[in-house]
Amino acid sequence: MLPNAPLAELEDFARFAHMLADAADAITLPMFRKPVAIDNKEADQGTFDPVTLADQNAEKAIRALIEEHFPSHGILGEEFGQKKTDSPYEWILDPIDGTRSFISGVPMWGTLIGLTFEGKAVFGLNSQPHIGERFWGYGRACLYQGPRETYGQLTTSKQTDLSQALAGSTAPEIFKTPSDIANFEHIKDNVRLMRYGCDCYFYCLLAAGTLDLVFETDLNAYDIAALVPIVEGAGGVVTNWAGEPIIFDDNLGKTTVLATANKTLHKKALSLLSV
Incomplete structure (x- = not known):
């Protein structure tokens, strides 16, 4: 049986995660569909794994806020690796999931902010800033905010075929x-x-x-x-x-x-x- 984080703490972390997403959106959105330098993280392997300043600066902003508000928590991010601590909590970050979409002008990229408790993913938020949508879940409920519907709870389909x-x-x-x-x-x-x-x-x-x-x-x-x-x-x-x-x-x-x-x-x- 995997551990569960206290619900009251998760609700506090959810509010904080929206603050993190706001900080990331303020960096990534102004750089979307603008000229941006593209580096290849896997050039020495002969494959293409793009990264931009938008990825790096967004992760820096998120990490800085976590370290300010929850200095004991661990952090794992795509661009800057892992900060290990003794806390059961670890934030797992992808500042731009879909960098290939980002550099191509396709609006399907998002900022992923996850939180684990003793190895179990207990909270997650996906911010899709260009299309104005956010999805976040506790594992107990999944909520949505968008440009035409300000708030709502989501439910998966009943398809079994x-x-x-x-x-x-x-x-x-x-x-x-x-x-x-x-x-x-x-x-x-x-x-x-x-x-x-x-x-x-x-x-x-x-x-x-x-x-x-x-x-x-x-x-x-x-x-x-x-x-x-x-x-x-x-x-x-x-x-x-x-x-x-x-x-x-x-x-x-x-x-x-x-x-x-x-x-x-x-x-x-x-x-x-x-x-």
Whole structure:
């Protein structure tokens, strides 16, 4: 049984996370669709993993606020690594999830702010500043704020027929090994529709009930930690491909992800996988 953080503390952290998102939005949004220098973090590996000043400066701003208000908490961020502490709490940050979208002018990128308690993802917020939407979840509830609906609670879909499920994944290219490719093909060939390219936003659409399944591999902690409580708070299920909960500790490394609208759909999707 994974530990649960105190609810009153989570409500306080939720208010604080919106402050963090405000700080990040103030940096990223003015740089979106503007000329910006692009560095490649994996140039020496012959692959392309872009980073910009928007990524770096947004993470710096978020980290500074966490260190000011919760100096005992740990921090793990995509751009500046890990600050380890003895606290059971750790903030896991992706200042721009979807940097490829950001540099291309595609508005599907978001800022992910996750909080773990003894390795369990207990709170997450995704800010989509260009489209004016925020999604946040405690694992007990998932809430939404947007330009046309100021506030509301989200619920995943009731879809249990895998053949009718609407699914999403970052891109077919993320599945590289023969076994990963085979698992991806099994999912793709058994759902009604597979969409690509929305990064973190797919998980929020899953929480909102318009998508039924998200299938991915090779994710870092900062890619998924904030999204687990959002999906679970809306009634969905998030595990790795073995059907195990994702534990955010030093042993995690990279992880596979199967996120579904409900337990029935999750069981059917798991039955197609070989791990």
